[in-house]
Amino acid sequence: MNKVENNSGIIHACYTEATRAGEHFIEDPGISCIISGSMTAFDGTVAHTFLPGDVVLYRKNILARFSKQPANGKPFESVAVLLDQPLLLELSKDFGEKATPRTEKSFNTYHSNELLINYFGSLRLLSHTKNLSPALLQLKKKEAVLLLLQQDPSAAQLLFDFSIPGKIDLEAFMHQHYKFNVSLPQLAYLTGRSLASFKRDFEKIFSLSPNRWIQRRRLQEAYYLINDKKRKPKDVFLEVGFETLSHFSYAFKKQFGLNPSAIGI
Known part of the structure; x- marks a missing residue:
């Protein structure tokens, strides 16, 4: 309980x-x-x-x-x-x-x-x-x-730190925090940007929208963990930021053409 x-x-x-x-x-x-x-x-x-x-x-x-x-x-x-x-x-x-x-x-x-x-x-x-x-x-x-x-x-x-986040290196921040399931406005705030500036800067750096890049990056990490580290999909999907195994499996197959359970076999 x-x-x-x-x-x-x-x-x-x-x-x-x-x-x-x-x-x-x-x-x-x-x-x-x-x-x-x-x-x-x-x-x-x-x-x-x-x-x-x-x-x-x-x-x-x-x-x-x-x-x-x-x-x-x-x-x-x-x-x-x-x-x-x-x-x-x-x-x-x-x-x-x-x-x-x-x-x-x-x-x-x-x-x-x-x-x-x-x-x-x-x-x-x-x-x-x-x-x-x-x-x-x-x-x-x-x-x-x-x-x-x-x-x-x-x-x-x-x-007693009453400051607000200042503008920081967006690329480094995203590579460090892409696995976290938080909203885009929260990510923007933590990088010291308005939501509009966050989206604009993001697409300049990554040439993708934030949502598309985040999902692609999570799937790349999942592929590495399953194929190279021999981890099981059920032990990986939460770690890389997906909320359900079914959504993870659907997105994985759409990205790579294979179910995650078929990788490394």
Whole structure:
């Protein structure tokens, strides 16, 4: 049984079966504590693995794909707090923290100390307690930030980054993130462009529309994984960005003239 309880941004997740939690465009920072099981987060470059006792701080404006697995006879369980920009702006003023140069690191990982263990234990209770006052929920979120800064002042680089994405190398970005199932407006935003500019620049670079290039690139990667790495189609289609095996098989045959199961035979 898989269960997620979200109480105004305080989230308790418990999975008794392995799950691929999908791709996310992360708009705001967040802090998550792994209680049991393990979680893998792929940011387009590196697959990060988090284990029980790890506290994970992730920055805003990133793409990430999560998978969560039970382990050692226990379910995957985590508690997280989502941090919105108004709250972080308030804290940055109250505690004299100013926006620092943006870091390109997607995640910071900490091992729980006694303060963090007790804090996330209290969040675990609050996550499924109804009718909590908004003031109390905001106070608990502020507590998360202060505890993390107490342990690592450099975490301010991720927490108090209020910038918006600047214009970046579109070609490099797409080769790194083509597997993520997010909308074109989100991709445009992350590259520092309007949607119209994104499409115009994209076709200048790749000589194809974004949707056509993304599908072709995913299929090329799938062919490589199946033919060269001897992976099975059912183990590949999600990894390269398709949502269903049937759609993947149809697109693959249309592109290469063969069913993916016939490759390498």
